[in-house]
Amino acid sequence: MYQYIKGALKEVTPLYIIVETGGIGYIVHVPNPFRFESMTGSELTIFTELIVREDSHTLYGFKDMPEKELFQSLLKVTGIGPKSAMAILATSTPDGVISAIENENYAFMQKFPGVGKKTASQIILDLKGRLTQSGDPPQAVTESGNYEHFISEALLALEALGYSKRELTRIEKHLETVEINSVDEAVKAGLKFLVQ
Template sequence: MIESLTGVVSNIEIESVTLNVHDVGYLVFCANPFRYEENINEKVTIYTYQHVREDAIKLYGFKNRDERKLFEKLLQVSGIGPKGALAILATGEPTLVVQAIEAENEKFLVKFPGVGKKTARQIILDLKGKLVDFLQESGGEDTKLIAIDDDMQLENYELEEALEALKALGYVDREINKVLPKLKDTKETTDGYIKIALKLMLES
């Protein structure tokens, strides 16, 4: 088990980042890879989970151990795979997910891609009462969006990348189109667009 990797973020894709550790590039799948766009060509530590299947071995990466802990808990729920667990964590606010589970808030949970009423109920049945320590320990990540100066030019590819990332998480065009007008009215990085879109979709 690889507990963490410390290296330079050399590339960011829709579903993953490449972390260069002593001239070895590790492909690490993340809930929102663009959270690392401010760290491109910089050294960071990514906490990892190694998922082994018959046809693939993948590394999943997280900003901190709390996110990884919740990811591991979600994988224990019937009907939740790595992709579904990443989609739930993509907001960068895992504490909200835990609070929804503890409050048996199915309405909140079904807003995530691939989570229907049956799966939401299963999440609550399997995890309620098992995440109390998480709430007590987690200080929550600073989710402040990266500011962009007025004189900076934002190209369309920033928004396009964000839309592709949302699709990779499992959101469909119908859901994305609901929040698209508000996204077009803002100037953000790719990470900023993703965070705004997820927040709007969870609030709707």
């Protein structure tokens, strides 16, 4: 229904961002909200997908079309819903996820909430050879701030993606050993520890 929304980024939370356009603030669920944190107050274009359920209308957002297209592809796999697809997309770039699928990295796919052995196999079976990599290098976001804040906000974001308190407690000490300059970097580092 909506291809994209162009407006001002008003707020970033562990679960979603709020984009205001035409006097309306849209709640947009994104794979990793903190990748947008440095853009708060700025205008941005976010590609969207509206998922309508009997009890909800949820707007999902993506930084570019390749990310949106990968989300749409993941939803076609039996056993994958929006929450699982968002958790997978939060790990890295679309190219990184596609590479894991193309290389039949079952262990990588099984580390996500709601993705077991059967679902991981289904993702690879359904999507291998059907996805296109962009070849774009991953984009890094840097910002200054409080180190402990980065880690605590990242843990909230990972919990929102469906990881358990036990899993997050396990990786918290690992996060304290790596150099982190933003919440986005902390989320990415945490996801790497979780999928190892």
